[in-house]
Amino acid sequence: MTAALEVKNLSTRFHMVSHTVRAVDDVSFTLGENEILAIAGESGSGKSAAILSLLRLIPPPGEIDPESRVFFEGRDILGIGEKQMNGLRGKRISMIFQEPSASFNPLFTVGSQIAEVLRVHLGLSKAESARRAGEALAQVRIPNAQKRVRDFPFQLSGGMLQRSMIALALACGPRILLADEPTTALDPTTSLRILELLKEKTQGAGMSMIFVTHDLELLSGFADRIMVMYAGRIFESGPAGLMLERPLHPYTQDLLAAIPRPGVFKDSGRLYSIQGRVPAAGSRPSGCAYHPRCRLASPRCAQEEPDLVQKENSFVRCRLYV
């Protein structure tokens, strides 16, 4: 498997007055060609900070550790100049968000905004970029795309706007798409269709994707590989099917057990629920960060944090597997 992106020892910290928040803590992974890698975790796990770090979009007082390396197309993109980085963002590496409003200016038509990206990044002429903008909308299967280019963002439904944002992100034919919970705000049927669209685009266009979500269940049949994060650390990573069927880490097991499934009703008993909450920023427990909530915790878990060890095709960070 050739790598589209190689992340080595990525750490991102936020320096506050009283403390330092380790949002992303020594995260390494490889994203394969045409692969969909999902990063799953609760809010505060560092999953969003991780992908924002890849684009170097961390606002102060945040800072990416100088030891971190992100290799893309043969160079470390954490080390290149801001101008070169701008040339990559939106062109070679694109991003989509939970809220399409983050990508679109409400005062301009959807089509003109896609066309502008094409003009800036690919240097197309005005007419050519306008034509390609219509094609881009058609590509994400928006009905009447040639007419829809003249719509303003508020004229589109949530699902259609999400599609338009994907069209915008895909317009320049990126190698990597970063998706930050793009379906969380959508209805289940719409969300399903967006996932299908994304999957089809990665398989067809020589593109890889990192998909961030808090909902593990969403990933079945969609992601190739899943990486579970907690308190800035990788807890488990491995093939998606395997992980959803036989999760290794107690945290992954708990997450899956907490989801109500079809055919489960209240008279069949309470759902499993993880006690407590994600540790507040800056107050990470000692040892394994999950130990205060873990049902299998031993005194040792509070003292030392286990390494990420290989277990068949997966990697897991838990004393049970050391």
Next chain:
Amino acid sequence: MFAGTLLEIPYLKFRRNRLGVVSLAVLVVLYTGLLCEGFIAPYSPNLKFKTKSFQPPHRIHFFHEGQFIGPFAYEYVQTNPIFKEYRTDGSAIHRIRFFTEGSAYSLFFLIPARVHLFGTDTGSPVFLFGTDSLGRDIFSRIVYGAKISLTIGFVSIFLALAGGILIGGLAGYAGGVSDWIAMRGVEIIILLPTFYFFLFLRSVMPTDISPARKFFYITAILAVPSMAGGARSIRNWVLSLKNADYVTSAVLSGVPRLVILLTHIIPQIRSILILNITLSVPGAILGEAGLSFLNLGITEPSVSWGMLMSSAMDINVLINYPWMLLPAAVIILTVFSFFAFGYALKDALDPKA
């Protein structure tokens, strides 16, 4: 993700804005000075040194005949009592001493005291900013004038705020006809040129009244335009917050309207209100200065910065006794500090900046 206390990020951002920090320091100094006016000012504002009218500011020297002897001033001797010309007497030295005894005053308006920040060892007066036509110390007058000039802005803005919250809040809440009438009234006031509006209001005000009532009237006049602007923006905020979930749930719990306005809506816009206050105070200070400059505001024996400038209106005075304009410099410094601090605060509180 970017947790921390609620004000940590604004604080960090504010600290980085050097101009903002300096302005804040200037304002703190000005307002502290206001509290201990009697201590900082060497003389009472209306004390007349009859033989020293229009004396230029004393220059403060450190070396006498090549020798360091600490801060001191040479005596100025009046050479022409008609054109108020002075010459320096190089033999008469008045050394500046700190914490000297002087005339009685009340520290913080409460504690009787006689110690002043500075004076001279000989007891002969030193005029840092010179004197006016009656021989009164301009520095002392500026220090005492701060009381009116710096408070009138605040008092009038708070008056404006109270009115604005009441009018804007209730208009936004009630909606319908009362909202329409209140907003059209507000727009008319906003449309009028502010200063002419002050003049108009001043002209309908009674003329011979006590200084205290005059202060109150002027404050109220200055409050009107800010109140109109405030009412309009508060109304808009009320409209946008009226449908917030926590407001709906308060309505469902039977909380009365005025209580909702005061406990659920106004607290949300507190930082915006503080910002507006900071940015409106200089307007009120300038308004007072303008009115007093035209002799329509604060008059003798009260002292305010605008009133001090009115004595510099004469072209002869400006040419011959330019130090009479020093109060203007203080007004500019104050107004600039308020704006610089206000905008620094605005940037710090704006999550997007």
Next chain:
Amino acid sequence: MSSAPFIVVKDLVKHFPLKAGLFSRAAEKVHAVNGVSLAIERGRTHGLVGESGSGKTTTARLLLRVIEPDSGSFSFGETPDVFALGPPELKKLRRGMQYIFQDPYASLNPKMQIRGIVTEPLRYGEGSSRLSSRELDDTAAGLLERVGLSGSDIRKYPHEFSGGQRQRICIARALSARPSFIVCDEPVSSLDVSIQSQILNLLLDIQEETGISYLFIAHNLAVVFYLSDYVSVMYAGRIVEAGPSKVLSSRARHPYTRLLLAAMPGNRSAEGGAPPDSGEPPSLIRLPPGCAFYSRCPQRSQECAREVPPLEETESGHHSACFRER
């Protein structure tokens, strides 16, 4: 079902007029809720599912009279019609009905202490008595402990809590007036999956202890089926199918319910992909004359385009509004 259910809603209708332009005389309307009927037994949960824009939240807000209905009736316990009540009676009745919002960040006043938030219904509701500061502290602490938070948190502000904890605070607030009916409007949709189950379990525990009835609104089918005794499926302002949750989850009749079921992540992988569905809900301004689901329906016939199918009982307690699936 011998006596009448605790809550009976009949033919609820709400059309929002679109603001007419300066020169357009015929004002158009958004047909948000078009004749919704439902019943809730004491101590039971009625689930309401549907996509955004289906009228779930409007229905809920109509019941609490946050918005006034165009027509319909709503009997609540001893009260024959809540919609007919004047302001003083309504104020009295509202203590018995509470609302939990979707977004725990928007539904708590960020500038108010938790103590003030959770006791607000007590302090202002009809029949509220002046409580001393001490009594308020004790009540607030008791309520917080009830929902699994620490009683010492009463002086804190909302921003010091996570989303799940905030939702617990909202529940504590709702419980303070000892209601007999709570509308839960997507209470877990904005929470992390791991926190969802905590809140769902809490709601179930409270129901077991107090016999409160819930109207539970969500777009996540698995959550609604898990929590509810009876489920109604809404589409374009109408209920298209209703029945006991076990029946509906296994023997859904309406094509729209089937589409929703097939889109559930747990069902999806089993059946290998979702059913082909390209459509979006119809415009609520110009509703089609027939079945609102017509444009997306795989089983549509000409009859469906002409007439709105009525909600009819297909088996005991199971109702469906479809001509093709009787």
